[in-house]
Amino acid sequence: MMLAKIALSAATFAIDRPYSYRVPAQLENLLEPGMRVLVPFGKGNRSSEGLVLSLEQAEETHRLKEIQTLLDRRPVLTPEGIQLALWMRERFFCTVYAAALTMLPTGLWYVLKEGYALAPGVDRETWEAKTAGHPRARQVMTLLHGAGGRADLAQIRAIPDGKDPRGVLRELEKAGLVVRETQARRKVKDKTEQIASLAVDPAEALARMEPRRKTAPMGYEVTSLLCNLGSASVKELCYFTGASHQTVKSLEKRGILRLQEREVFRHQLPDIRQTQPLSPLNEAQQAAYEGLRALMNGGKPEAALLYGVTGSGKTQVYLHLIEQTLAAGRGAIVMVPEIALTPSLLQLFLTHFGRQVAVLHSCLSTGERYDEWKRVRDGQASVVIGTRSAVFAPLADVGLMILDEEQESSYQSESMVRYHAREVAKFRCTHHKGLLLLGSATPAVESRYAAEMGQYHLFTLRQRYNAHQMPKVRLVDMKQELRQGNATGLSGLLREELEENLRRGEQSILFLNRRGNSRMVVCSQCGEVPTCPRCSVHLTYHSANGRLMCHYCGHSQPLPELCPHCYGRLQFVGMGTQKLQEALEESYPGVEIMRMDADTITATQSHEVLLDRFRWKQVPILLGTQMVAKGLDFANVTLVGVVDGDLSLYADNYRAAERTFSLLTQVVGRAGRGEKLGRAVIQTWTPDNDVINLAARQDYDTFYEEEREMRRMLRFPPFLDLFRITLSGPEETQVLRACAVIRRSLEPWVKPRQQGPEGPEVLGPAPAPVLKVNNRYRYRVLLKCRNGREIRAVLAQILQAAQQDRANRGLSIAMDVNPMD
Numbered sequence: 101m102m103l104a105k106i107a108l109s110a111a112t113f114a115i116d117r118p119y120s121y122r123v124p125a126q127l128e129n130l131l132e133p134g135m136r137v138l139v140p141f142g143k144g145n146r147s148s149e150g151l152v153l154s155l156e157q158a159e160e161t162h163r164l165k166e167i168q169t170l171l172d173r174r175p176v177l178t179p180e181g182i183q184l185a186l187w188m189r190e191r192f193f194c195t196v197y198a199a200a201l202t203m204l205p206t207g208l209w210y211v212l213k214e215g216y217a218l219a220p221g222v223d224r225e226t227w228e229a230k231t232a233g234h235p236r237a238r239q240v241m242t243l244l245h246g247a248g249g250r251a252d253l254a255q256i257r258a259i260p261d262g263k264d265p266r267g268v269l270r271e272l273e274k275a276g277l278v279v280r281e282t283q284a285r286r287k288v289k290d291k292t293e294q295i296a297s298l299a300v301d302p303a304e305a306l307a308r309m310e311p312r313r314k315t316a317p318m319g320y321e322v323t324s325l326l327c328n329l330g331s332a333s334v335k336e337l338c339y340f341t342g343a344s345h346q347t348v349k350s351l352e353k354r355g356i357l358r359l360q361e362r363e364v365f366r367h368q369l370p371d372i373r374q375t376q377p378l379s380p381l382n383e384a385q386q387a388a389y390e391g392l393r394a395l396m397n398g399g400k401p402e403a404a405l406l407y408g409v410t411g412s413g414k415t416q417v418y419l420h421l422i423e424q425t426l427a428a429g430r431g432a433i434v435m436v437p438e439i440a441l442t443p444s445l446l447q448l449f450l451t452h453f454g455r456q457v458a459v460l461h462s463c464l465s466t467g468e469r470y471d472e473w474k475r476v477r478d479g480q481a482s483v484v485i486g487t488r489s490a491v492f493a494p495l496a497d498v499g500l501m502i503l504d505e506e507q508e509s510s511y512q513s514e515s516m517v518r519y520h521a522r523e524v525a526k527f528r529c530t531h532h533k534g535l536l537l538l539g540s541a542t543p544a545v546e547s548r549y550a551a552e553m554g555q556y557h558l559f560t561l562r563q564r565y566n567a568h569q570m571p572k573v574r575l576v577d578m579k580q581e582l583r584q585g586n587a588t589g590l591s592g593l594l595r596e597e598l599e600e601n602l603r604r605g606e607q608s609i610l611f612l613n614r615r616g617n618s619r620m621v622v623c624s625q626c627g628e629v630p631t632c633p634r635c636s637v638h639l640t641y642h643s644a645n646g647r648l649m650c651h652y653c654g655h656s657q658p659l660p661e662l663c664p665h666c667y668g669r670l671q672f673v674g675m676g677t678q679k680l681q682e683a684l685e686e687s688y689p690g691v692e693i694m695r696m697d698a699d700t701i702t703a704t705q706s707h708e709v710l711l712d713r714f715r716w717k718q719v720p721i722l723l724g725t726q727m728v729a730k731g732l733d734f735a736n737v738t739l740v741g742v743v744d745g746d747l748s749l750y751a752d753n754y755r756a757a758e759r760t761f762s763l764l765t766q767v768v769g770r771a772g773r774g775e776k777l778g779r780a781v782i783q784t785w786t787p788d789n790d791v792i793n794l795a796a797r798q799d800y801d802t803f804y805e806e807e808r809e810m811r812r813m814l815r816f817p818p819f820l821d822l823f824r825i826t827l828s829g830p831e832e833t834q835v836l837r838a839c840a841v842i843r844r845s846l847e848p849w850v851k852p853r854q855q856g857p858e859g860p861e862v863l864g865p866a867p868a869p870v871l872k873v874n875n876r877y878r879y880r881v882l883l884k885c886r887n888g889r890e891i892r893a894v895l896a897q898i899l900q901a902a903q904q905d906r907a908n909r910g911l912s913i914a915m916d917v918n919p920m921d
C-alpha cells in the first residue's frame with residue numbers, strides 16, 4: 101500500500117511532526133508531494149488540512165487512518181518549497197503547515213466548513229419514523245431535507261431553540277441518519293472566460309448560415325465576425341454584434357463554433373510590447389556590475405552587499421543584473437520596503453522588462469495577487485518585484501534575489517510565522533545556486549560586519565550618479581533655541597532656509613517622525629536631558645509605567661519632579677505633524693503645505709496621488725513621517741528639514757542608533773538629487789550626540805565602526821544572537837510564573853557555557869514596552885547566545901513543554917529571533 105507523510109494544520113508546534121496516512125487506491129495515481137488533503141485527526145476525527153510531504157510504499161497495515169479528500173489538482177509547493185517549510189519550522193519555531201501557508205498567496209488558502217448531510221439511502225419515510233417523538237431531531241432532519249440534503253453547522257445552529265445542536269447531531273449520526281462532512285472552500289476561484297472559435301472552416305460556416313440570414317440575423321453576424329477574427333471571447337463577440345449569449349450557445353449546438361474556457365488574469369499590468377534598452381552605467385556602477393555578474397554566473401550560491409550612497413544609482417545596477425539573469429534563462433526577485441514600491445519604480449521595471457514583470461504587493465486584491473502568483477509559477481513572468489512576501493515567489497529557477505534597503509525592519513515578519521526575508525532568501529539562493537544581493541546606503545551593522553568577515557562580497561558606490569554633490573547638512577541646537585525664547589519647534593535657521601526656497605521656487609521636504617509612546621524630557625531652564633548612569637544615552641519617558649528608561653541596559657528610574665542640575669521645571673518635548681502643519685500655515689499664509697502621514701492617506705488619496713501632486717504641481721512644502729524619508733527622487737527638492745532628529749534615538753532597543761542613523765541619512769539624501777545643490781537642516785536636542793553628528797556628516801563608515809564596537813561590548817548582534825520569548829495572558833501572575841519556568845529550564849544549558857565573550861546569558865522576565873494590550877499582560881525572556889542547531893533544539897523543546905503545560909492554558913507564546921523592534 102502507499103502511505104503519505106503529512107504536515108497537519110491542526111497540529112500545534114508542540115505536536116507538529118509528519119503524520120502517516122494511508123493513500124486510498126483511487127488517489128494513488130493522483131497524489132503528489134506538495135498537494136493539500138483533508139484527513140481525520142485527533143480524538144473526534146475532525147477533518148484537518150494537511151500538506152503531503154512525501155509518499156512511500158509500505159507494508160499493509162490497518163492501523164493507519166485514510167486520506168479523505170484531495171484538495172489540489174496540482175502541487176502548490178515544489179520540492180524546494182517543502183524543504184523550505186521544514187527549514188522554516190526549525191529556524192523560526194513555527195509549524196510546517198503554517199510555514200507552507202505563509203508561502204502561498206491567501207487566494208489559495210482553504211476555509212474549512214463543518215456540515216452534515218443526509219446519510220445515503222435514507223428517505224423521508226425512514227427518518228420521519230425514526231425521529232418520531234424527538235422534536236429537536238426532527239427539526240434538524242427537516243432542515244437538512246429542505247436544504248437539499250446538506251447544511252453547514254452554522255445553518256443548523258440557527259434553528260431557533262437556543263440550544264447547541266451538537267448532541268442531537270451525534271445521536272442522529274449514531275442512528276445512521278446523517279453523516280458529518282467537511283467542506284473546504286477557497287476564497288478565490290480561478291477566473292476564466294469563454295473563448296469561441298470556428299468548428300468548421302469559414303466558407304462552410306458562412307454557407308450554412310446564409311439561408312438563416314433573415315430569420316437569425318444575429319447568428320449570421322456572429323459567424324461572419326468570427327470568420328474574420330478566427331477566435332474571440334464570447335464577451336467580445338456579444339459586444340461587437342449586439343448578440344446575446346443565447347445566440348452564441350445556439351451556434352455551438354449547431355456545430356458552427358466551439359466554446360472553451362480560458363484562464364484570465366485579474367491584474368492587468370500595462371501591456372508594454374516595446375521595451376526600452378537600459379541606460380549605460382557609469383564607471384563605478386559598471387565595476388560593481390561586472391563583479392556581481394561574475395558571482396552570479398559562477399554556478400555557486402553567493403551573497404553580496406552593494407553599499408552605495410544615496411543617489412548613487414543602485415537601482416540601475418539591479419536592472420543590468422536582472423537583464424543578465426534573464427539572458428541566462430533564469431528568474432529574478434527584487435524586494436523593496438512597502439512604501440518604496442511606488443508606481444514610478446514599477447514603471448521603470450515595466451519599461452525595461454515588459455510582460456515578464458509580476459508584482460506581488462499588499463495593495464493588490466487577494467484575487468490579483470493570486471493571479472500574479474500563478475503567472476510566476478507558470479513561467480509567464482520571470483522578474484518579480486514586491487515586498488517581503490515576494491521572497492516566496494514560485495520561480496522555478498532563481499538566479500538573483502535582491503533586497504533593496506536591506507536594513508529595513510519591514511523585512512522581518514511579525515505575523516504567524518516570524519521569518520526574516522533575508523534568511524529565507526539565503527536559503528533559496530543556496531538551493532538555486534543563485535546570487536543574493538543586499539543593497540543599501542546604510543547597511544545593517546550585521547550585514548556590514550558579515551561583509552567585513554568575508555561572508556558577503558562587498559561592492560561600493562562612493563559617489564552620487566553624475567558626480568552630484570551630497571547635500572550640505574547643518575545641525576541646530578534646540579536647547580539653545582529654547583533658551584532664546586523660541587518654543588515653536590522650528591528653529592530660526594530652518595525658517596530662513598524654508599523662506600529662501602520659497603523665494604527661489606524650489607521645493608522642501610520636512611520630516612517629523614512622531615512616534616507614539618515614548619517622549620523626551622528636557623529641562624526648560626538649563627536644557628539638560630536626563631541620561632543613563634551606566635550608558636551614554638538619554639533616557640526616555642514611558643507613559644506606560646511613568647518611568648525614565650534606558651534602551652541599552654534596561655536601567656529605569658522614576659521621573660524626577662525637578663531638573664537634577666538646576667531645579668528647573670522639566671518639560672516634555674515633541675509635537676505631531678498636524679500641529680506643525682498648522683503652525684506653518686500660520687507663518688506662511690497662502691503657501692500650500694502638503695501633509696503626508698497615516699492620517700492623510702485614504703482610499704481615494706493614496707500616497708502616490710499625493711506624491712504625484714507634489715511632483716507635478718510643485719507644491720512648495722511637503723511635510724510627513726517615514727513616508728517621505730525613502731526612495732523619493734525629485735530633482736527640484738533642494739532642502740530637507742528634520743524637525744526632531746532625536747525622536748527615533750529613544751526607542752527602547754539596541755537598534756535605535758542604527759535606525760536613527762539610517763533614517764537621517766535617507767531623509768537628507770532626498771535633497772539635491774538633480775543639478776542643484778541640496779541643503780539639509782537637522783534640529784536636535786542633543787547636538788553632541790555621536791549618531792546625530794555622524795549622520796549629519798553622512799559618515800557611515802565611522803558610524804559603523806563605533807556601533808560595531810558598542811555592540812561587541814554590550815554583546816548584541818552580530819556578536820551574539822537574541823532569542824526573545826514573549827508570553828502574554830490575561831493574568832499577570834500566570835504569565836510571570838510561565839516566564840520563570842522557561843528561565844529555569846534554560847539554566848542547565850546556559851550555566852556550563854557561561855564563561856567567555858560568547859557565553860550565553862538569560863535576561864528577564866521583563867515587561868514588554870507596552871505591558872498590557874487588550875487586557876493581556878506581556879512579559880519577555882531574552883536569551884543572548886550564538887544561534888546554532890543545538891540551542892534551537894533546546895528552545896524548541898522548552899516551547900513545546902510550555903505549550904503542553906496545563907498551567908499555561910490561555911497563554912500565548914511567541915519566539916522572535918533577532919527581533920527588529
Ligand SMILES: Nc1ncnc2c1ncn2[C@@H]1O[C@H](COP(=O)(O)OP(=O)(O)OP(=O)(O)O)[C@@H](O)[C@H]1O
Pocket residue numbers: 379380381382385408409410411412413414415416540541565731732733769
Ligand atoms: N546609469 C545611469 N543612467 C542614467 N541615470 C542614472 C544612472 N544611474 C543613476 N541614474 C539616476 O540617478 C538618480 C539616482 O539613482 P537611484 O535612484 O538608482 O539611486 P539609489 O542609489 O537607489 O538612491 P537611494 O538609495 O537614495 O534611493 C536617479 O534619478 C537615476 O535615474
Ligand SMILES: [Zn+2]
Pocket residue numbers: 623624625626627628663664665666667668
Ligand atoms: Zn535644568
Ligand SMILES: [Zn+2]
Pocket residue numbers: 632633634635650651652653654655
Ligand atoms: Zn543604560
